Amino acid sequence: MKINTTCVQGGYTPGNGEPRQIPIIQSTTFKYDTSEDMGKLFDLEASGYFYTRLQNPTNDFVAAKIAQMEGGTAAMLTSSGQAANFFALFNICQCGDHIVSSSSIYGGTYNLIAVTMKRMGIDVTFVPPTATEEELNAAFQENTKAMFGETIANPALTVLDIEKFAKAAHAHGVPLIVDNTFATPVNCRPFEWGADIVTHSTTKYMDGHGAAVGGAIVDSGKFDWGAHAEKYPGLCTPDESYHGVTYVERFGLEGAFITKCTTQLMRDLGSIQSPQNAFLLNLGLESLHVRMQRHCENGLAVAEFLSKHPKVAYVNYCDLPGDAYHELAKKYLPKGSCGVVSFGLKGGRAAAEAFMKELKIAAIETHVADARTCCLNPATSTHRQMNDEQLKEAGVPAELIRISCGIEDKEDLIGDLAQALEACH
Numbered sequence: 001m002k003i004n005t006t007c008v009q010g011g012y013t014p015g016n017g018e019p020r021q022i023p024i025i026q027s028t029t030f031k032y033d034t035s036e037d038m039g040k041l042f043d044l045e046a047s048g049y050f051y052t053r054l055q056n057p058t059n060d061f062v063a064a065k066i067a068q069m070e071g072g073t074a075a076m077l078t079s080s081g082q083a084a085n086f087f088a089l090f091n092i093c094q095c096g097d098h099i100v101s102s103s104s105i106y107g108g109t110y111n112l113i114a115v116t117m118k119r120m121g122i123d124v125t126f127v128p129p130t131a132t133e134e135e136l137n138a139a140f141q142e143n144t145k146a147m148f149g150e151t152i153a154n155p156a157l158t159v160l161d162i163e164k165f166a167k168a169a170h171a172h173g174v175p176l177i178v179d180n181t182f183a184t185p186v187n188c189r190p191f192e193w194g195a196d197i198v199t200h201s202t203t204k205y206m207d208g209h210g211a212a213v214g215g216a217i218v219d220s221g222k223f224d225w226g227a228h229a230e231k232y233p234g235l236c237t238p239d240e241s242y243h244g245v246t247y248v249e250r251f252g253l254e255g256a257f258i259t260k261c262t263t264q265l266m267r268d269l270g271s272i273q274s275p276q277n278a279f280l281l282n283l284g285l286e287s288l289h290v291r292m293q294r295h296c297e298n299g300l301a302v303a304e305f306l307s308k309h310p311k312v313a314y315v316n317y318c319d320l321p322g323d324a325y326h327e328l329a330k331k332y333l334p335k336g337s338c339g340v341v342s343f344g345l346k347g348g349r350a351a352a353e354a355f356m357k358e359l360k361i362a363a364i365e366t367h368v369a370d371a372r373t374c375c376l377n378p379a380t381s382t383h384r385q386m387n388d389e390q391l392k393e394a395g396v397p398a399e400l401i402r403i404s405c406g407i408e409d410k411e412d413l414i415g416d417l418a419q420a421l422e423a424c425h
């Protein structure tokens with residue numbers, strides 16, 4: 001099946017007389033006739049459901065669709081994108097370990113890795129997305145267990161050279177984890193370029209309607225944990241907290257990572273997506289391929305308009321020829337990148353504030369990747385605690401405006417920007 005068909009029909013094939021739409025199994029628990037039947041589930045000898053914190057049929061159908069969309073072997077849903085990235089990393093890292101991460105990542109993930117995981121004894125080395133092979137190799141240590149990056153970074157809009165990062169990761173016997181939230185599998189499938197694990201904030205384009213916070217983790221099934229067994233004892237030696245099961249032996253490379261993440265991390269940390277939200281997420285997935293096309297068309301039209309406007313100092317959008325990431329975008333995102341564009345006005349921070357006040361269609365929101373166009377000035381909102389110097393270092397200078405182009409008519413969006421640029425002084 002091509003991705004357009006998988007978006008609509010993947011993950012769930014009803015039998016004769018069964019519901020056409022994925023049913024919402026809004027039940028915390030499941031009933032069994034005998035204790036023996038249930039015991040087999042706990043021993044992982046039979047597959048089935050017993051408690052929604054571990055698994056739920058609605059969630060599993062939607063996760064299976066996302067696994068097919070990414071070309072992976074297994075997937076799981078989480079309550080948020082933050083939980084997805086934390087689980088993906090914590091599933092293979094523990095106190096005393098180390099992560100190599102691109103420095104150009106979502107602020108929440110940066111904080112998760114640089115502050116919260118550091119408190120758990122997990123260290124990190126950040127590398128710029130433009131680092132050379134040599135610089136990447138120099139960032140690895142004996143105790144490095146994972147490498148991390150974002151296909152298109154939020155909000156810096158840098159494009160990850162996935163092949164280069166994967167090569168460095170594999171040369172040091174560790175997997176590359178890629179957050180594919182902005183590109184979505186419609187525009188980029190990181191596994192085809194060597195990534196091993198993919199994560200998503202499904203809150204963004206996958207849901208696409210600003211309706212449900214959620215996340216997902218997908219495994220390519222390609223990373224050979226057994227070949228680096230000394231680094232990954234959690235996957236390659238018996239789990240005493242789960243009946244002595246050795247995940248790689250019992251579930252193979254295709255299932256070990258997600259099974260461990262479910263039976264250990266979801267069991268103990270409990271960040272499950274509600275079945276109701278998984279249902280809403282699936283409605284979003286059904287039209288993702290159609291929406292992404294329009295988001296990209298509108299993004300490009302808006303970026304082109306802004307880049308020619310006399311009041312605009314610069315525009316970041318990798319589909320624009322001349323953008324610093326245009327060559328990487330042509331390679332990894334041939335169908336287009338996403339609907340998010342960032343730009344700066346010549347009048348700086350004050351001009352940004354005056355301009356945004358005049359917008360009528362684009363709403364000011366802490367959100368991106370919604371069907372409705374929205375915009376944000378990070379310096380006065382999400383990055384408010386930083387001074388101008390720190391903002392520049394983080395790649396979000398004070399005047400930067402991030403606009404997430406929705407799926408409205410592009411002439412209306414350009415008209416709105418034009419009148420706001422006209423009105424602001």
Ligand SMILES: *Cc1c(COP(=O)(O)O)cnc(C)c1O
Pocket residue numbers: 080081082083106108109150153154179181182200201202203204213214215
């Ligand atoms: C929003 C976002 C996250 C966090 O996701 P939540 O669903 O808000 O928890 C992680 N990564 C990227 C790239 C994001 O844009």
